[in-house]
Amino acid sequence: GIPRKDFPAEARTRGGSRAVSRGNERLPEPAPHGKRLLQFSDALPPFARRPRSHIRYDFEYNASVSDARSRREWYRFLRRAAARYESVPAAYELDRPSYGEIEESIARYLHRMRGVRCDPEQVVLVSTYMQAFQMVLRVLVEPEERVLLEDPHSYGLRNAIRLHGCEPVPLPTDSDGLMIARVAERDEGARLLATNPSFLMPSGRHMPLARRLRLLERARERGYWILEFDHNNEYRYEGTPVESLQGLDDDGLVLHVGTFSRLFSPDPAIAYLVVPPHLKDVFRAEDVTMGNYCAPLECEVLAQFLDSGEMESFLRRLNRRLAGKRDAAREALRAFRDLPLTLSPSNAGLHVHFSMHGWSSARVEALANAIWDRGISIFPDEPYTMLARPSAGLLLGIATLEVDTIRRGIAELGEVIRAFIAREGYGRTS
Template identity: 30%
Template sequence: MQTSVPSLSALDPASSEPIYRQLYWRFREAINAGLLKPGDRVPAARALAKELGLARGTIDNAYSLLTSEGYLVACGQAGTRVADGISGTSSSPPASAVAQAAPHQAIRQQSAVLPFQMGVPALDAFPRKIWAQIGARCVRGTQPQDMANPSVYGLQALRAAIATYLQVARGIACSPAQVFVTAGYRETLSLITHTLLKPADRVLVEDPGYPPTRRLLQSLHITPVAVPVDQDGLRVSAALEIGHNARAAVVTPAHQSPLCVSLSLPRRLALLEWASQQNAWIVEDDYDGEYRYVSRPLPALKSLDREGRVLYSGTFSKVLFPGMRLAYVVVPAALVERFEESCKTFQGGCPELNQAIVATFMAEGHFGRHIQRMRKLYSERRAMAVNGLKSVLGERIHIDANPGGMHLILRLNASCADSLMVQRMREAGLFAEALSEWHQGTDKPSGLLLGFANIDSLASAQALGQRILALM
């Protein structure tokens, strides 16, 4: 990376000292002060001459003097760099240098993925080489028109790829025009709310349920109404009692979040009947419906929708990686124009380069193969996590036998509150979420929510179990 040198603009043409000597002293001071470090590349002579409005020879003279004294070294095509082994006279860089360097250091600075981190797929198993090759092709093929503002609806190629995938994998018949690309689940839910609801409307939500759903609805002055969940999913009978004037319901039918139970077929049909009678909407959050380990993935609730009441929300965060920040919503055909108008108002559009990479990844068949590999891998890692934790923690815990998903529910048989255990684990560098904090009612079962997708061996699971045991 080419380094810009501070204070070069402070050259004094009226000084008795030649300009090349002034440049020499400024580079030397920058090196001694630690602003330029060993290995840093200095600006090319031609570029610096153009920037400062000087003759190329002036820059060459300054660089030659610095090279002869050992401050700089010519590295051929790698440019001219600060020589190794030079330590500045200052014990630490000036504050201005730290402030200047911090933004560059923070560009790729990310916090580490903690053990048991939820919502993070198996990053070690992602096909990065294939992804990089596709990314390079997409970058090389970029045209000037691709660099303009992105479509607020989403890249057409990606919308088409999503529609094709959903038809085959999830049983959802839709056209690309019904698919709208967003920057994540929260943006999807916000777009739906702005388009179909108004302040003071009531929306049914699952209890326990995903806390950000409740918080987002409340921030938009929508009232979330908690409906209990049991082993067959949302208790639709309870929803019928308390949801007679609700305008929508937000559900996770494939793997209820966080209990991972599936909404039974009778309840799916009853929920669709409720929506039809109440002229209400159903938001189906299918955040990881692909990952079911006891049988084939269940068809989406949207596939049973015959009256256009279901809006299907999907995401690439769980099946690719969360840093992608791409999600989508499939809306009923009758709502396409309303959503197009809302997108013009509320959406800024997602970077089309990312969308193009995902669209190519899907069109070339890598997406389907990746999901198949991950389904097998997660089944194996889930078993390793369960067996490893049980072998260490024994009777102190009970782990729910969930049919799918990417996290475990670890029930504590001791009297320790789950929130206290979460605090201890966070302080010890382990991730967990308290099941009680996902409940809205007064009767809040205790448990720990633990992601298992990045536990790569039985030994790793046992070692993590030992760390949990030490905190009990």
């Protein structure tokens, strides 16, 4: 191969689209999909991938949330399963790996926790939720077809849509989620609508039942699929997780995506896709064709973890801790009465959110850079939306920090915001 330093400059440029040449030789270009890979293959926005060695208060938004007891139980199950695997002859299956009882365990767990109605054969295992997104798009959507996307939304899902060769059509939301009348203005010719009705960004509120039923009715009338991304719904401070949209669907229109990866990172790398009964064969064929794979040992351990009730026990402990951290963060932020920030409601999730009154996304990003330079990791909300908003804001992850650390970090955060306003002259309407 040609050493990297010998490639012409345009070939070394990330996302470059021109034909490249070396001497008198003309090198072929990647196909359009290959060029899109360089732009849209990331699940996390660029801000989340910045160097972190200097960070003292890490309000990481996409952190894993396991605790000492859950890790002990996980590795106890893992050691027991590994000992059994030592006596099992190695085998290679040309069709698909044997995952034991994990599909049955996931189906039972989702029915208990989320009201999902499915047989084990409808559960398709993948390593990440991005794989699930891409699988849905490959099977159900042609490039350049219309894909509707709730706004705000998952950055990874938006990138998956663009990677597939479609431009997402953002749909406005209010405090109860998608506004069905506004959906009706934009869904002509749509093939797929993506939403997270059980966890509305950034507040964690959920879409009321009447609006969910109206959304299902609209999808049936127009003839498009609904991709339900069940993200962060387990982390609910009051009450129980909200019933899934899939559990209300009698027409086989909803595909339900979730993941276990954030609970015990780096173990397990397991996500799932629940497909309607009449689509299970085509998705199994896609699964085999693309060679999707989850480690059978991890699948066996996860099945035991789910069936033993340890997952529900872990989530109860976790949500009690998260509620205390949420309360501490909101109390500390409310103390900044002299600053132009507005707290969003916070009913679930691993973060708190506040907007800077009247500030543009560019100014909030400049503020986030100043905060980051002071050793505090904080994340602008701009990557999670496409529609214009009157006020941009910031996300603070609370999962990995203790209450005292949260309070100290937010106290220093207030100092940075005050200094930024004094230096840059940004007031309440800047």
